[in-house]
Amino acid sequence: MRLIIGALVMAMALVSCQTKPTKVTSEQGVVGAPEKLMDGNPTILDVRAPFEFNLSHVPGAINVRWEDFSQQDPNSRGVLQDDLFAISRRLALIGIDPDSKVVVLGKGSLGNGEEGRIAWTLNVLGVKNVHTALHTVARATNPKGDEALVKNKPMWKPVVDESLFIDARNFKAYATQTLSPLKMTGKKKHKKAMDLPVSSLFGLNFNDAKSKVIILDVRASAEYGINNLTKYKNVKAPVAQLEWKEFFTETNALNKDIEKKLESKGITKDKIVMVISSHGVRSGAVTYALRELGYRQSVNFAGGYEQWK
Incomplete structure (x- = not known):
């Protein structure tokens, strides 16, 4: 009997000395960004x-x-x-x-x-x-991991930065490096569309701007190989290709090393870079990246190849 009681006491002591299970929380370190x-x-x-x-x-x-x-x-x-x-x-x-x-x-x-x-x-x-x-950034601002309440802001009128995008008519003008013939695209029409002046890019007149323009295609190489602007005889502006992914690191931060590749493609910070993709999503991302990297004369052709066709 004494042996049995002793064994039970020893077992209880061992259980009490075991390490308590670690409490798992949803809070993690920031992944993908500083x-x-x-x-x-x-x-x-x-x-x-x-x-x-x-x-x-x-x-x-x-x-x-x-x-x-x-x-x-x-x-x-x-x-x-x-x-x-x-x-x-x-x-x-x-x-x-x-x-x-x-x-x-x-x-x-x-x-x-x-x-x-x-x-x-x-x-x-x-x-x-x-x-x-x-999206794997998971450091919660609330230690409990609760959903924060959205706080509305007063209504505001946007101060639109028109230098960040270019419409189909102007893109065609600078891509073909000619002012004529041009037609308005989209649902809105103008009776004298042929008489409308092409807007200046970054304060330069058409002739000065077109000499600085370079088109950057940011689709994948396979897409570029199937069809790209160099296959259109009326396109006179130089065309370069770099996939949009190269502008971001594995953590989705801006890739500053891309500047060397850009320079090898003839793209320097004094150039006017017209960025194109299928329908303005990848080119929008690259335009954002270029601006952040100091390429202040970068514009997104948001209509992309869908509108070009």
Whole structure:
């Protein structure tokens, strides 16, 4: 009997000395961006599909899609809505105004540049403090991991940065390096479209600007090989190709090393870079990246090849 009691006491002592299980929390270190990126309680946007977003997302993030701010015409899906004030009103409802710090989360190289496209859209509307990062950024601003309440901002009128985009008519003019013949594209027509002057790029007249223009195709090499602007006899401007993924690191931060590749393609900071992709998403991401890297004369042809055709 004594032996049995002794064995029971020893077993209880062993159990009491065992290490207690570690409590697992949802808080993680920042992955995909410097820790300071989340400082200042930024508005967090997540551009992934709703299904992916609902499976898992950073607490307080707001799910948006680039299509939410673009036209419905299948031939010009990448062109922003005509009513930019309507977009700014929607942004105000999710807590964004021109002074906001915004972090846009996406899938990085596994996506199609959607986070960069949203960043470009915000820049167009005058929101300048915008950053991109991977959706795996998971440091919660609330230690409990609760969803933060969205605080509305007062309605604001966007100060549109028109230098960030170029319409189909002007893109064609600079791509072909000719002012004639030109026709307006899209639903809006003008009785004297042929008489409308081509807008100057960055304060330069047409002849001076066209000598500085270079077209940058940011689709994948396979897409570029099937069809690109060099196959059109009327295109006179030089065309270069670099895939959009090369402008971002594995953590979805800006890739500063891309400047060497750009220079090898003849793209320097004094050039006017007209960026093109299929429908303005990947090219929007690259235009955002180029501007952040100091290529201040970069523009997104948001209509892309869809509108060019």
